[in-house]
Amino acid sequence: MDSISIRCRDAFKRLALKEMTEDELMKELEDLVVLNHALLVALGVSHPSLEKVKSITEESNLKTKLTGAGGGGCAVTFIPNGKQYSC
Numbered sequence: 001m002d003s004i005s006i007r008c009r010d011a012f013k014r015l016a017l018k019e020m021t022e023d024e025l026m027k028e029l030e031d032l033v034v035l036n037h038a039l040l041v042a043l044g045v046s047h048p049s050l051e052k053v054k055s056i057t058e059e060s061n062l063k064t065k066l067t068g069a070g071g072g073g074c075a076v077t078f079i080p081n082g083k084q085y086s087c
Helices: 002-016 022-042 048-058
Strands: 063-067 074-078
Touching (some): 022 063, 022 074, 048 063
């Protein structure tokens, strides 16, 4: 999990140094959301209702992960800059 934090921090540094475009940053953040969720699923901390939320958001090409300490039962969806969605 620490490597995800490091990759995220490094991506923002690269953006600040103009070594990465904002679109590339958005893609990297999406990839990190997917990776983080997969690791949490592998740890067995997901729930069918959270997987349903993830499945629904994937229909709009959005990336969702579970969040919350100790089975908090929450999901967060990454919506890239410039994208507008409604439920």
